Amino acid sequence: MLDQTIKNFISKDYFSLSASLSVGEAINCIRQYDDSSLHEYYLVNENQVLCGRVTLHCLLMAQPDQGIQTLALKNCYTLNAEDDQEEAARLFRQHSLFSLPIINDQLQLVGIVTYADGMHILLEEDQEDIERMMGISGEGNAVAYRDLTISQHIKNRVGWLVALALLGFISGSILMHYExxxxxxxILAIYLPMIADSGGNAGSQSASVITRALALGELRLKDAWGIIRREFAISLGLAAILALVAMGRVWFFTSDYHLPGDLSVELVMLCISMALSIQVITSTLVGAGLPLIASYFKQDPAVVASPAITTLVDISGLLIYFFLASKLLLNG
Amino acid sequence: MLDQTIKNFISKDYFSLSASLSVGEAINCIRQYDDSSLHEYYLVNENQVLCGRVTLHCLLMAQPDQGIQTLALKNCYTLNAEDDQEEAARLFRQHSLFSLPIINDQLQLVGIVTYADGMHILLEEDQEDIERMMGISGEGNAVAYRDLTISQHIKNRVGWLVALALLGFISGSILMHYExxxxxxxILAIYLPMIADSGGNAGSQSASVITRALALGELRLKDAWGIIRREFAISLGLAAILALVAMGRVWFFTSDYHLPGDLSVELVMLCISMALSIQVITSTLVGAGLPLIASYFKQDPAVVASPAITTLVDISGLLIYFFLASKLLLNG
Known part of the structure; x- marks a missing residue:
């Protein structure tokens, strides 16, 4: 499921302190409440509005007659019950939180997400990202491998498999068209898998790097243009290296091979390395672009699964390859 | 890098309490040390041997003249400085730790891993897993996308790309052999991409599910036989569904197509769905088996990257496909 809210993880069984208490009174309240899982406490005013937090450590350091308001830390990360649980995961991870207060539109404290639940959400989100990248549906609900029945496993995996098998049909039609x-x-058939696979790999790599950076909040949608330019530069480098590898391969292989008509080895080398370069550049940009587009439409970037990218760039690879080959080698 | 030890994350700047102190004395020590990032304290005996832990909460609940030894929690998860940092990540995640004490062979406390470092390790390990699955080398050192130069990005990605481009050459040779x-x-060419892609997808799916379950400690190497049997059952279900899809596709498509000689549509349907089924079963088992084999050789299961599986099952797919086709359709 996309966009699960943190609602299910809000613990109502929390404990807040009135901001008007003294340190001594606060410690007494904490003693009475006696919940060993809490390491910091939230302060509320008479209207239940969140106005800071105190840690056990700072209570221990203070004088008993001091007002807790004076030692409260004002910097609280807060979320709303309707916020995406992914946001909670990000806050726990980036700011090493021990708990996360949840407030409503009136800024009143309505509950907390505990540390253990924070870890659980983090795990779910990570798992969800990986599974989506691999084209496994599931709901990222962190159910253990063993706890799913065989038919649930099949259900989670079959959707993408069928969709992509049908998409593979397009590649098949292109192949037939260029029969x-x-x-x-x-000789074209020999280099076909290299073109298709390299595209799939380059695309999956850039997609996973960008998806991850978006998930961790390292990159934002507003950086999209910069990311695309950067990936373009990276893909130029990758394309140049792979073109050299392909040239070497063609040279090494084609010396034994009888080329029809007046085709020169050099022209075949040129054609295959050009196709590979264009394919790697296109695929890297597609891989980087799709998560950004998903993110623009407020979808989880990880929804653009790696198998989908592989299948997509298979199609683009065939088109690039046969287009170049018919222009350069067959005068078609 | 495989198997990074937690050594770099051990904070020497920790603070332990002598187990012989009273609660009041301990609180005084903590007040003097005044490190607000600590939420629990480790107790050591006169030989610096770790003998329990106390939380601030339990100190606050106790009487000042009580001995801290009486309220110490004995259940400490500990690691050795030489242990893999992956193990630390697993403990933090599974047991919602606030810190992790590190002991030497004499059971003496030598340092702690703090909560913030624990989160950092968790992030690194997750990132490393994802990048490995996508065939990106890097060292999982959680360097932000932006902080890597373009040439570092290229260096991280080019290895697998070149290796797999060379492997793709094998597929090319198979294609040429069956020229x-x-x-x-x-018509064989039309269904070729479907066979190859479905195998790659099924293999990546099972590999990522198994890798994840191993990383989270849900599955252990001793469950290997059970996992393989389970994945076999799953793959049978997937193969049956995909075989039906393939049959429908061939039926729908081939009605317009002139088949050479006395070939019947039924035979083509049979051949293609059989090849697809065998390919899906093989690929699922390869995808599940490789992480288990890596794990048996004490390697990180995630080292078996998804692009590698895709390329491998490309090769097996071609062999299965052409073998069946030459036997069933061409009487070869």
Whole structure:
């Protein structure tokens, strides 16, 4: 499920301190309440409005007759019950929180997310991201592998598999369309898997890097243009290296191979490394762009699964490859 | 880097309490030390041997003249400085720790891993897992996307890309070997991408599910046989569904298509769905098996990257497909 709110994780069984208490009175309240899982306490005014927090440590350091308001820490990260649980995970992780207060629109304290629940949400979100990247539906609800029945496992996995098997049909049609090109120049088939796979790999890599950076809050949607430019620069470098590898491979292999007509090895090298370069650049940009587009439409970037990218750039790879081959090698 | 020890995360700037103190004396020590980041304190005997822990909460609940030893919690998770930092991440996550004491072989307390460092390790380990699954080398050192230079990004990604581009060459050679089969029956090319992609997807899915379950400690190596049996059952279900999809696709498509010789649509349907089924079953088992094998050799299961699985099952898919096609359709 996308956008699960933190509602289910709000503990109502929390304990707040009136901001008007003295340190000695506060310690007495804490003693009476006796909940060993709490390490900090939230202060509220007479209207239940959150106005700070105190840790056990600062209560211990203070004089008993001091007002707790004077030693309260004002910097509280807060969320609303309707906020996405992903946001809570991010706050726990980035700011090493021990608990997270939840307030309503009137700024009143309505509950807390405990440390243990924070860890649980973090785990769910991470798992959800990974599963989505791999095209497993599930609901990221951190159910252990063993606790799912076999038919639930099948249900989680089959959706993408069927969708992508159907999409693979498009690649098949492209192959059939270029049947005559393959017929004339069988050597094209040899480099086909390299073009398709390299695209899938480059696309999955950039997608996972960008998805992760968005999830951790390192990158924001407003950086989109900068990210695309950066990925473009990275893909140029990758394309150059892979083009050299492909050239070496063609040179090494084609010396034994009888090329039809007046085709030169150099032209085949040029065609295959150009196709590979364009494919790697396109795929890297597609891989980086899709999570950004998902994020623009307020979807989880991880929803753009790696298998989907692989299948997509399979199609683009075939088009690039056969287009170049028919122009350069077959004069088509 | 595999197997980073927690050594770099051990804070020497910790504070332990002598187990012989009274609660009042302990509170005085804590007041003098005044480190607001600590929420629990470790007790040591005269030989610096760890003998329990006390939280601020239990100190606050106790009488000042009580001995702290009487209220110490004996259940401490501990690690050794040479242990893998992955183990620390697992303990923090599973047991909602606030800090983790590190002991030496004489059971003496040598330092602690703080909560903030625990979160940092957790983040690194998660990131490392995801990057490895996507075939990005890096060292999982949680460096932000922006903080890496373009050439570092290229360096992290290029290794697998080159390796897999070279591996893709094997698929190319298989294709060339079966050149005459493709020549005789161009319809084979149409379903080729579906076979290859479905295998890659099924394999990546099972690999990521198993890798994750191993990383979270839900599954252990001793469950290997049970996991393989379970994945086999899952793959049978997936294969059956995908075989039906493939049959429908062939039926729908081939009615317009002129089949050479006396080939019947039924035989083509049978051949393609059989190949797809065998490919999905094989790939699921390969995807599940490789992380288990890595784990057996004391490697991080996530080291078996998803692109590697995709490329591997590409090769197996081609072999299965052309073998079946030459036996069933071409009487080869």
């Amino acid at each position: 005559s090109a393959l017929d004339q120049l069988v | 005459s089969a493709l020549d005789q029956l161009v």
